[in-house]
Amino acid sequence: MGKSTWIDIRAGLDDLVLQEHHRPYEVFSSITNPDTQTPQMILMVGAGHKTVAIQKLRSGIARTADCGGDIQLSIDPETIGWPSPVLIADCELHRAVLFKTVVAGRIPGNIASRSLTWRRRIPQGLSVEPGDISNLVYTQLMLPFSTLICLFADDFQGLEGVARLLAAWLANLINCPSDLPRDTHPRIIILRRVTDNINIDELALMRQFLSILIKEVERRVGPVVERRQRLIDTSMLFSYFGDIRILTIPEPHSTPQQWEDLRRKILAESERVRVKRLKAKFAFSATHFKQLFSFACDHFCSDVLAPFNFIRATRRANPVPINMTLHLSELISRVNNERPGTFALRLHTFAVPAIASALVLDAFPPEMHMFNPIDVFNELCKPSTAGVRAIIADGRGVGGASLFIDKLKELKSALNLDTPILDHFDLSVGSYYGGFILLGLDVKGWSLEECDSQSQKVAKVVFQKSRCLLPSRYRSTRIDEALRNAFGESTAASGSCAVVFSNYGSSLSEEITHEVKVSEIARATLSDSRFFKLYKSFYSSRAREHSSPYSSGALAPLPPVYTSA
Structure with a gap:
């Protein structure tokens, strides 16, 4: 079917109205099994260059030139049979200079109209422009349901225009727009044309863009950020988005292969987020997607400050009893x-x-x-008086590690529940071999028996006397190799949290610029300077601001947190 308006804003007699058009949901009828297939949604935000790209990428039908100022929904026809079909949200709501007036008379039954009641609570004299409304729709309503946002730089007068747009979004995102787990937030791809054939250094271009973005954020929300003791840096961006990339978009006359390469990159970025949501159980079927989005529209029209809560939304008809x-x-x-x-x-x-x-x-x-x-339990049933459940493992070496594992076995036996032991704790704290065990339990999913076996295996390889007296008693190459064998290429999905991995006697020295491997974290927490060479430290600028250097262990404010006393 053709593309049609999904979301738009209209001006009523005394208020603005959000209209949710139900006709676009007919795209779900083409999905083979809407109760089991879990759609992923890509936001395409821009104007003319965006429209051409949608057509060249074979992602849907291009909108006509006279049809703008709304959000249209379509489905990528080549993905209909996939376990996760790709929805395309064609976004031009930001182009509306003035909102159209609600047509007098009866509203069609396939359109749900809701007044933006939160506008009535705005202090008198403070105006909200159409651009502000469209940015709120993008950030508070669309982002929680999106896996990827494609921003077309040439439709915003270049990277500076995209930076202004994202700065406006960040100004709205003082509160997170939903209860999505942190590592499932949508990613951003900025697409820009290059008129010459020179190779573009994506990393250098990203540094340039982030510098522009920080200045725009400072200009917009600096005083608010300072009052709240929040840092104005790139961590603000990565608190709400999983990743950001700048890619080159081909010319309209470029070869089909060039457009196909871009299509694969876009779908791959969206798929990465979908996989994380599937693992976190936040990937919704087409049936649930439609209903939850309607609930989100209700929430957006009544409150743009409180985050939309997916779990509580599903309990609207069956709330938890007060008593x-x-x-x-x-x-x-x-x-x-x-x-x-x-x-x-x-x-x-x-x-x-x-x-x-x-x-x-x-x-x-x-x-x-x-x-x-x-x-679900934490959101609906956990008492407000419940404290943090912490598990602490100190660094008493291999012997102490075995004793710690025995205690965990006793606890697991007493609980008599067939669930991983760490599911019973909110916070994990460990140093030296204690940190090694907790990393194995959490990131690798080892059993307690396998943790014991791996720690013994690593110790046998590592603690072989070195002929060299200085600077350490044991060869650092052995511990590096042993930990790589134990943890493989597994990475710590830090999402957007601040992450610090330090070691004995070290100081914060190097900003994280890559996805940290679990073997690196284990190497940091096992690095006692009496036995091994010091390992390089990791930190993020937010951690540097709010914490002092750590003298031992590994600290990573993740769920759960690895730290040391």
Whole structure:
């Protein structure tokens, strides 16, 4: 089917109205199984160059020149049969200088109109321009459902124009627009034409662009950022977007192969985010996508400050009872009073399984999206008084590591639950071999037995006396090789958090410019200067601002966090 308006803004008698057109959802009828296929959505933001690119990339039907000022939805026809079909959101809402007036009379049944009620709470005298509204629609409504945003630089007068746009977006994103896990945020590709045939250094161009962006952000939100003690640097950008790249777009007359190469790169970037969302259980079926987007429209029209909460949105018709805490307390009280002296046993064998079963059945009725149960519990049922559950593993060497693993085995046996042991903790703290074990449990998913085996194996390889007395007692090449063999090429998906990996006696010295491997983190936390050469440190500028140098271990504020005392 042809492309048609999906989202636009109209001017009513006394308010602005967001219109959600239902006709574009007909693209879902072409999807083979909308209940199992999980669409990914690419935002194409621009004007004329964007329209040409959509056509050349075979991503949909190009809009006509007289049709702008809205967001149109289509589906990439070549991806209809994929497990994750690609939706294309053709975005030109930012081009509206004035919003069209709502047509008098009855609104068609296939259009849902909602007033932007939050505008009534804006202080008198403070105006909100059409450009501000369109930026809010992009950031607060569209981004949570997108896997990739393509910005066409030539439609914004170059990289400076894109920097101004992103700075405006960041000004809106003081609060995160949704409860998406941090490493599942959409990525950005900036597409620009190059008139000559010279090779472009993407890394140098990125540095130039980020410098321009920082200046634009400072100009827009500097005072607010300073009051909130937030840094004005690239970490702001990567707090809301998974990654950013600048790619060259071919000329309209370029060969089909050149456009095909660009198409593959765009789809690959979108796919990376989709895989992360699938793993985090935030990849929605076409059926759920449509309903959740309607819920998000409701939320956007009533509140643009509070983030949209996917989990709570699915519970609109079935909210958690207000008095659930009282019911649970009553149940526990009855279990305690029924048979004195057997409370611990009955709590473990009856009360806890019964409560857990009831919570799961309530959280996942038929046809419900299967979020991660831990996320659902933390969002809906976790008491506000619950503290942080921390597990701490110190650096007592291989012998201490084996003792620590034995204690974890005892704990796992007592819990009698078939779940990874780290699922019971919010914060993991470890240094030396303790950090090694926690990395194995969390990132590699090792069993406790495998952690014990790997630590013994590494120790045998590493602790072989070196003939050289200085500067360390053992060869650093051995520990490097042993850790690479243990952890392979696995990386720490740090998302947009600040990450610091330090070691004994070192100082913060090098900014992270690559995806950090787990073997590098383990090398940092195992680097006791009495035995090995010091390992280079890693840090991000946000960590440097808010923390002092660490004298030992490895620190990475991730879920969970690896740190040291």
